[in-house]
Amino acid sequence: MGRVTERRRVIRVRGGQISARPDTLVAEEPLEIRLNGKPLAITMRTPGDDFALAAGFLVSEGVLGAAEELQSIVYCAGATADGTNTYNVVDVKTAPDVVIPDITLERNVYTTSSCGLCGKASLDAVRTTARWPIDDTQGDSAPPVRLDLGLLARLPDRLREAQRVFDRTGGLHAAALFTEDGDLVDIREDVGRHNAVDKLVGRALREGRLPLSRSVLLVSGRASFELAQKAVMAGIPVLAAVSAPSSLAVDLAAETGLTLVGFLRGDSMNVYAGEHRLALEATASTS
Numbered sequence: 001m002g003r004v005t006e007r008r009r010v011i012r013v014r015g016g017q018i019s020a021r022p023d024t025l026v027a028e029e030p031l032e033i034r035l036n037g038k039p040l041a042i043t044m045r046t047p048g049d050d051f052a053l054a055a056g057f058l059v060s061e062g063v064l065g066a067a068e069e070l071q072s073i074v075y076c077a078g079a080t081a082d083g084t085n086t087y088n089v090v091d092v093k094t095a096p097d098v099v100i101p102d103i104t105l106e107r108n109v110y111t112t113s114s115c116g117l118c119g120k121a122s123l124d125a126v127r128t129t130a131r132w133p134i135d136d137t138q139g140d141s142a143p144p145v146r147l148d149l150g151l152l153a154r155l156p157d158r159l160r161e162a163q164r165v166f167d168r169t170g171g172l173h174a175a176a177l178f179t180e181d182g183d184l185v186d187i188r189e190d191v192g193r194h195n196a197v198d199k200l201v202g203r204a205l206r207e208g209r210l211p212l213s214r215s216v217l218l219v220s221g222r223a224s225f226e227l228a229q230k231a232v233m234a235g236i237p238v239l240a241a242v243s244a245p246s247s248l249a250v251d252l253a254a255e256t257g258l259t260l261v262g263f264l265r266g267d268s269m270n271v272y273a274g275e276h277r278l279a280l281e282a283t284a285s286t287s
Helices: 050-060 149-161 164-169 193-206 225-233 247-256
Strands: 005-014 017-026 029-035 038-045 070-075 089-094 109-112 116-118 173-179 184-190 215-219 238-241 259-265 268-273
Touching: 029 050, 038 050, 050 070, 050 089, 050 193, 050 225, 149 173, 149 215, 149 259, 149 268, 173 193, 184 193, 193 215, 193 225, 225 238, 225 247, 247 259, 247 268
Parallel strands: 029 089, 038 109, 215 238, 238 259
Antiparallel strands: 005 017, 029 038, 070 089, 109 116, 173 184, 173 215, 259 268
16 A cells, blocks of 8 residues: 655755755555545545545535444545555445436546546536535524634644654645544645545544534645635634635635634734634724
């Protein structure tokens, strides 16, 4: 099976001194996701948690929403012409009563590690109907999620401290799930930020924890439309990013009730939508 890191020779130039040495790099390999035996998508990913990645991808596509809807995930034997198992092809089999949305049957998508899903026919095709509305009240038994700004500001450091592979390579994105009290629930790393989120959501699906209605999702880079969509599809009420959101991510957050925070660095942040979940005590300035 592919490794998370690989070694390559590098020539280092430091202060005029030149030396050759091995360097540790993050591994990147293709993963083909098949649905009930039919090719569906290819993503460039860091090997590891491949089953969770596939499951999380299918949550974001509206195919899966509960553990009992997933019958099995297996690596495909004989993935190459000579019958070798590359561990780069997985087949997801759904339960017999799962209805597959037309969007998944009508396209063969290619996913890159940087941009997420490409080749969507239209914006309407991307806006998959969510299985659950964003509802962090859980009926009348609990108040809505409300986060202290100081707690939110500390989460990027918690994320960085937990990035084990990044320490060795400096080349991985990360996504983490936190409770509303700031406790780290899970963290995944991958060469693609959208893959890291899929791995988190896929693990939650397989453990029967969806919807993640009282969770905070933190991503190490920017907040694209696709990442906002993945948060909405998993029922996550708060998405925070250390970098900028896209305009479509902000639009989707406003439409669905998602709290979207960008440029979360130190005690600074921009709140683009869903400010009702944040304890904004100071009077906001509109100048």
